Amino acid sequence: MFKNYIKTAFRSLYKNKGFTAINILGLALGLATCLLIVFYVVDELSYDRYNTKAERIYRVNEDLKLGENKVQYSVAMPPLAKTLKAEYSYVEDATRIKRAGTTHVKKGSINIVENNIAFADASIFNVFTLPMISGDPKTALLEPSTVVITESIAKKYFNTTNAVGKFILFNDKENFKVTGVIKDIPKQSHFNFDFFVSLESFPESRSNEWLRSDYNTYVLLKNAKDHEKLAASFPALLQKFSGSQMQSELGMSVAQFEKGGSYFRMNLTALTDIHLKSNLSGELGPNSTTQYVYIFSAIALFILLIACVNFMNLSTARSSNRSREVGVRKVLGSSRKYLIFQFLAESILVTLVATVIAIIAASALLPFFNQLSGKEITLTVDSLKWLVPSLLAVVLVVGSLAGSYPAFFLSAFQPIDVLKGKLSAGFKGGGLRSFLVVFQFFVSILLIIGTLVIRNQLNFIQTKNLGYNRNQVLIVKNSGELNQQAKVFKQELASLPGVKNTTMTGFLPTNGWRNTRIYYKDATYDQKKSLFPQSWEIDADYIPTMDMKMAAGRNFSKEMQSDSSAIIINEAAAKFLGFADPVNKTVYQSLGGDRKDGAPNVKECHIVGVVKDFHFNSLREKIEPMVLTYGQNPGALAIRVSPSNISSLMAQIKDKWNQLSPNVQIDYSFMDQDFDASYRSEQRIGQIFIIFTSLAIIIACLGLFGLAAYAAEQRTKEIGIRKVLGADVSVIVAMLSKDFIKLVCIAIVIASPFAWYVMNKWLQDFAYRTTIQWWVIASAGAGALVIAFITISFQSIKAALANPVESLRSE
Known part of the structure; x- marks a missing residue:
């Protein structure tokens, strides 16, 4: 009996090759995409779980509030x-x-x-x-x-x-x-x-x-x-x-x-929570966030649902064409139980074939996905232990759901009603199918808007005025290895044609070197009036090399000995201190401990200038107070170069380095590359969003293509009569398209406010962010309409151009 079910299912599927191909392709594409995202999510959730004692390991963190x-x-x-x-x-x-x-x-x-x-x-x-x-x-x-x-x-x-x-x-x-x-x-x-x-x-x-x-x-x-x-x-x-x-x-x-x-506190973070739930100062490596796990999990679920909806839509649409088959089978004595098993067997068989194709496709695409996501995911025996049972469950659940309508609904009707064609309601009778089409395009529009917002935010980050110029700045990261010759190296580079400015310091906006110190506003040393800013040691060439602007006062000077106790503050620090004119004011730097008289051990610092605010942390964070002190820090060397003949200049720089340090390789990068690297996760998210959104739209359009073909097939005689009565192609295309376009419009109305809310929440993570403009919503809606119309028009035009004689011959 089981062999007969499979044999009959193959015959039925082969007979409707077009619908079968669309079903398998759409479901395989959706499952393959879902699998890749599942691999990503599982990889993110598995961090630090290789430790056999992971559940008992905690990291100690500190929270400090000073004023x-x-x-x-x-x-x-x-x-x-x-x-x-x-x-x-x-x-x-x-x-x-x-x-x-x-x-x-x-x-x-x-x-x-x-x-x-x-x-x-x-x-x-x-x-x-x-x-x-x-x-x-x-x-x-x-x-x-x-x-x-x-x-x-x-x-x-x-x-x-x-x-x-x-x-x-x-x-x-x-x-x-x-x-x-x-x-x-x-x-x-x-x-x-x-x-x-x-x-x-x-x-x-x-x-x-x-x-x-x-x-x-x-x-x-x-x-x-x-x-x-x-x-x-x-x-x-x-x-x-x-x-x-x-x-x-x-x-x-x-x-x-x-x-x-103020306070000084400690707290604990579970080892298995560090990667996704911790982004504190002093992390041992770049961490991710649960937000992206949730986003990708939702995308995987949505794409799988779109693929399943396609499958169910086309299965239910095609089932009405098989009503006479059901009637004949029942007249010939077939039981309802047999019909139910037959329809379910066909549906599960299609799902099984699609799943096998999806596994092959996901395995083949895994290297590309790894390159895109920055992962090193591999299929192992351990991963197959949960993957195979999960996929078998998907085959049974999706196959059963997709086949449930024809299996349980059609098989329940009396043969006399079926053979009289009372079950053929056409597209307008498909309330369930209409709902599912709306859902598909709701998800597609949601993803389109999400993609546009992410791309706009990334563009905002790339083009925002950071308060310094990161372009054409070469960073020699290991200049400290030159020891006393580091100054010589800097001087020799400054004389090279094509070098505009050089500065020596490890404190740069795009690297991880950070330092904090306590400053008091006045001699009362009141902690409520204290400042706990970033404190960077720089030379007189730093501000010109970084192309920063002074808001007030002056830069450090090599000729002024008094600048050893001078500081430059940023606008955020000036605002915090509450000075109307900070220049020439005095603040007090804590050196720790007490003097012999019992007073706090401090150093007087006079403010000689105020530099315009510049971003030295991620754009997710607001610009905090900053104090720049005058001194020599050999941590790195920043060189502003001319954009012409960079390759020749690089050769000269390497030659100078080799003369001073022949046994140590020069370690360098460009500041704009370092800046881009700090937002690599957002860039990858944007690229992945584009790809997955495109796949979701393709899957949705496959279903729409199949439904349009079904609708045209159901109204073949109507189209023939209209053509005989003088209707042209545009009228027939509009007639066949309007029902689908109406559903897409409903999806746009529902998806737009929801997408705006979700993406606005995502943008809240950035202290400096773009806004969601009206044209983003409008573009997503218009794009969905155009894509849907092109998809529908292919079948509509084909039906409209058909010879009416062929469709009316039987009449």
Whole structure:
């Protein structure tokens, strides 16, 4: 019997090849797209879950409010990890990680730039799952000048994974002994370091400072439920260990500090929440956000629904053409049960074929999708364990739903009614189909508007006046490696034709170097009048090189010795301080601790200028107060170059570098590229939106194409009569199109306000954002109408041009 169902289903599907092809293509396209998005979402949700103790690991964060200034850090104090383990019995272990920054590693006679280096406690292997290939995890990082490396690094530098006992030279200064080789850290981790250097090599790690925060600190609890107990203990812990230091540094107790409206708090973030729910200062790597997971999940669901709606629409539309078949089968003795199984078998068979095609297509497109999304997703045995059952469920559910109308509705009618054609209601009788068409285009218009808004915001970011000019600025990132010759390098570059300006400092708007200091407005040292701004050390060439503008006062001067105590503030700082004319006013920089007379230890700073506000953080954040101090910081070298002959100039710059540092590779980038990289996730989201929106529209149009063909087929005789009576092609096209266009218009009316609300919520994440203009909504609606009309017109014109003799011959 089952064999007969399949055989009959094949015959029926083959007989209606056009509808079958549209059904399979639309459903396969929708399922393939949905699969790719599901892979992305699963990858995002899997971050840090490779750790076997992931549910018991938490990171300690800090929140600081000083006066009106608020900052949130993902780092904590040097002694915190050791203290937590000693103070609380329910803390099984604790460990610290500190990013080391760019480092040069010796290989043969050359130095290779490595960025993924971190300092770590020996306890890191007790907390995180970092399987060691060779070496002893219990002792690997206990001694100073020891390092644990990944499998890839061992092969890169020693051509073997058995590298224990070998030495690595960092920055041409110190040899570190390899004491362990671990497996490469999975990409789904919030940190991906290749080198873990013992924190015992870093004397500051043994500091007992409780008012300094620069270590990512993790605790492993004996029971995951104890995290609430630990979080509740933090205020008492801070009072116990930081109270005396706060009295010394700020001249007040913790109670006085909080009474003034300030606070210093700690909180916990679950390890598995870091990637999607944490974007604090001091993160070990770029994180994502749950917002994009929700958006992509919704898109996957919508596209799958559009594909399923197409399938159901065409299945129900085609079923009325089979009413006579049902009548004949019932007259010949076929039971309702047989008919139900027959219709369901056809529907499930189509779904199964579409699913197989979708799997093949998704596998083939996965490399392209990885390139687009910046992922490294692969199909593994573990992924197949949940993928195969899920797809089988989709086949059964979608196939059953699509086949349910003909299976249960048509099979219930009496043969006499079926054979008299009482079930053929044509397109106008398809209330369900009309609703489904509206839903399809509702989703399509929603995606079109979303795509346009995202593209407009990205364009806004690219064209907004940032307060500095990022174009034609070359950044030499490792100029500090030149040591005392860094100044010579800067001077020699300044004399090259094509170099307009040069400045030496690690503090740039497009990199991650940040520093904060406390400033008081007046000599009362009132915390309510304190300022906790970014404080950047720059030279006199910084503002001209960055092409910044002064709002008042002057720039630093090399000729004025007094500028060693001078500062330049931005407009946001001037507004915060409340000075009508900030120039020549004095503020007080906290140096920490007290003087002999008991007063806070401060340095007088006179304001010589106010620079116009410039964006040094993401456009998601408002411009905060900034203080620029005068000094020499060799962290990086920024060079403003002429746009002509850049390749020739680059060759000269590299030549100058090689003369001064022949064994160290120059590490450089252009500032506009660094800026674009900071918004790479938004750019990828925009590209993915465009592709998925296009696919959603194609799938919706496939269904509309099939329904238009069905409607034209249902009204063949009517079209013939109208043509005989003198109707031209345009009249017939308008007649066949108006019902569909009406449905698209309804979809536009429903989707427009909903899309505006959703995308407006998305834009709220940006402190500086574009607005959703009326033309965005109008363009999306007009585009949907044009696409729908073109799709319908193909079938309508074909029907209108048909010879009426053919359709009326049987009459």
